[in-house]
Amino acid sequence: MSQNIYDRQDFFTAYSEIIDRSGRKDLDNDVLWKRLRTLLPASVAGFHILDVGCGSGWFARWAVDHGAASVTAVDISHNMIAKARGLNGDDASYAARIDYRIADLDADPAAGIVAGQTYDLAFSSLALHYLAGLGALVAAVHRALRPGAVFAVNVEHPVYTAPRRPRVVADAATGERSWNFSDYWDEGERVVDWLAPGLRKQHRTVQGYLDAFLGAGFDLTGLIELLPTKEEAEAGEFSEEELLRPLFLMMGLRKRL
Amino acid sequence: MSQNIYDRQDFFTAYSEIIDRSGRKDLDNDVLWKRLRTLLPASVAGFHILDVGCGSGWFARWAVDHGAASVTAVDISHNMIAKARGLNGDDASYAARIDYRIADLDADPAAGIVAGQTYDLAFSSLALHYLAGLGALVAAVHRALRPGAVFAVNVEHPVYTAPRRPRVVADAATGERSWNFSDYWDEGERVVDWLAPGLRKQHRTVQGYLDAFLGAGFDLTGLIELLPTKEEAEAGEFSEEELLRPLFLMMGLRKRL
Numbered sequence: 001m002s003q004n005i006y007d008r009q010d011f012f013t014a015y016s017e018i019i020d021r022s023g024r025k026d027l028d029n030d031v032l033w034k035r036l037r038t039l040l041p042a043s044v045a046g047f048h049i050l051d052v053g054c055g056s057g058w059f060a061r062w063a064v065d066h067g068a069a070s071v072t073a074v075d076i077s078h079n080m081i082a083k084a085r086g087l088n089g090d091d092a093s094y095a096a097r098i099d100y101r102i103a104d105l106d107a108d109p110a111a112g113i114v115a116g117q118t119y120d121l122a123f124s125s126l127a128l129h130y131l132a133g134l135g136a137l138v139a140a141v142h143r144a145l146r147p148g149a150v151f152a153v154n155v156e157h158p159v160y161t162a163p164r165r166p167r168v169v170a171d172a173a174t175g176e177r178s179w180n181f182s183d184y185w186d187e188g189e190r191v192v193d194w195l196a197p198g199l200r201k202q203h204r205t206v207q208g209y210l211d212a213f214l215g216a217g218f219d220l221t222g223l224i225e226l227l228p229t230k231e232e233a234e235a236g237e238f239s240e241e242e243l244l245r246p247l248f249l250m251m252g253l254r255k256r257l
Numbered sequence: 258m259s260q261n262i263y264d265r266q267d268f269f270t271a272y273s274e275i276i277d278r279s280g281r282k283d284l285d286n287d288v289l290w291k292r293l294r295t296l297l298p299a300s301v302a303g304f305h306i307l308d309v310g311c312g313s314g315w316f317a318r319w320a321v322d323h324g325a326a327s328v329t330a331v332d333i334s335h336n337m338i339a340k341a342r343g344l345n346g347d348d349a350s351y352a353a354r355i356d357y358r359i360a361d362l363d364a365d366p367a368a369g370i371v372a373g374q375t376y377d378l379a380f381s382s383l384a385l386h387y388l389a390g391l392g393a394l395v396a397a398v399h400r401a402l403r404p405g406a407v408f409a410v411n412v413e414h415p416v417y418t419a420p421r422r423p424r425v426v427a428d429a430a431t432g433e434r435s436w437n438f439s440d441y442w443d444e445g446e447r448v449v450d451w452l453a454p455g456l457r458k459q460h461r462t463v464q465g466y467l468d469a470f471l472g473a474g475f476d477l478t479g480l481i482e483l484l485p486t487k488e489e490a491e492a493g494e495f496s497e498e499e500l501l502r503p504l505f506l507m508m509g510l511r512k513r514l
Contacts, residue, residue, distance in 0.1 A: 159416065159438065159441070163435070165433070169426065169428040169429070169430070169433075169435060170428070170429045170430070171426040171427070171428075171429065171437065172426070172427045172428065172429040172432070173426070173427070175429070176422070176426075176437070176439075177439070178420070178426060178435070178436075178437035178438055178439040179435075179438040179439065180428065180433065180435035180438075181416065181435055181436040181437075181438035181501065181502055182433075182434070182435040182436065182501055184416070184484070184501075184502060184503065185482075185484035185485055185490070185500065185503070205482055205484065205503075206463055206480065206482060207480055207481055207482045207484070210477070210479075210480045211479075214477070214478070214479060219476055219477075220467070220471070220476075220477045221471070222467075222468075222471065223463065223464055223467045224464055225442075225462055225463060225464045227441070227442035227462065227464070228442055233442070243442065244438065244439055244441075245438055245441060246441065246442070246462075
């Protein structure tokens with residue numbers, strides 16, 4: 001059973017106010033999306049798409065805006081799905097093409113997948129690090145994709161998830177600041193205070209993620225760490241913490257032919 | 258022009274006394290080799306092999322012991338190649354099958370490669386993080402391999418190479434110890450004191466390495482971070498520093514068909 005923290009009101013409110021990508025008008029300039037977009041096919045026109053952990057549906061709407069035939073958009077949170085439906089407004093193409101489903105992907109990895117549907121693309125941004133049963137979910141997505149189809153994944157970076165008390169520290173001897181890299185090898189649950197107390201997530205190493213994807217029958221087409229370019233660093237687009245350590249790890253995967 | 262630190266006597270002496278794998282009788286129990294071995298084909302019998310940065314030749318001798326037809330063993334250091342020849346002793350199979358070559362792989366990436374030879378396997382342990390021109394070397398190795406052939410690579414882990422002053426630090430506020438993770442995004446030269454003062458090496462991110470290999474036409478078959486298993490951690494086989502952060506990053510790569 002996954003933690004359903006997005007249905008806890010304190011967390012949901014903080015998330016909606018601070019983090020949610022759905023509020024952004026300038027998605028094309030978002031540092032995360034600019035990079036993640038490069039792992040997707042050039043066009044999604046006519047695609048049947050599976051959106052794993054869709055949240056408030058920013059990617060599902062982007063896909064429909066760019067010609068997707070259908071999006072199966074799965075999330076554990078009633079709050080998030082309700083918000084996603086609200087953001088669709090009265091747009092008939094969203095209503096016709098986005099199929100929202102509420103499912104706990106740890107309890108039932110295939111719950112969101114439409115029976116008999118073969119997908120042309122799977123997408124998951126900032127959901128898989130909540131799952132204890134990553135292998136089962138990856139296997140279910142693999143089965144549902146056509147051979148050669150892409151699975152684009154974004155997770156919290158293992159350098160970010162590793163410490164049990166993640167923070168910037170000052171060296172007692174010199175005062176120099178660094179990210180307190182520790183506990184990296186010890187995969188498993190981390191309980192942190194982020195937006196609200198008691199957020200539970202799963203730490204995996206880079207090897208842990210790649211073992212799961214390569215072992216399930218995916219090839220890696222690209223790996224991106226959310227790091228500033230020299231220009232972005234100089235322009236002040238990244239905070240001190242973001243300059244010290246990567247926040248996201250993105251992987252482009254292709255179902256082997 | 259690469260730094261040729263293995264021909265500096267202070268460094269070479271320290272390396273030979275403390276680090277060199279050639280002195281180990283129990284290679285099969287070595288924590289590094291146990292993992293790296295899994296990225297190689299099950300058998301190298303009859304293989305023509307390229308050993309990039311062969312050092313004192315432990316892998317070249319292992320390959321010949323396991324039936325390799327030939328090993329082209331390349332290193333920048335006269336000291337290391339002289340040591341390798343010495344360690345061969347009067348073993349006729351080593352003399353017949355190992356072709357040592359001294360070359361600066363930054364100045365001439367293809368210098369070590371035998372003209373007209375197609376290799377069945379390339380191997381490089383703890384050499385590529387010295388090269389500023391990684392892309393040119395990877396392209397040269399790719400050209401020299403037959404399609405489907407493996408390139409097994411081991412480098413210092415990007416988490417280890419990132420800090421400009423790498424060390425374990427104690428948090429000024431709590432005393433908790435961590436690896437001083439910093440400067441990760443800023444790829445390029447690092448000058449550190451390791452075995453001797455002034456060792457120059459190149460830091461690359463995990464993305465930086467994978468960009469180079471995938472971009473050159475390799476697929477990733479496996480990625481291994483040198484991390485303890487629960488059993489190894491409990492048995493005390495890893496030092497505090499090794500428990501805090503991975504030391505090596507190993508990648509199995511296959512030339513695309």
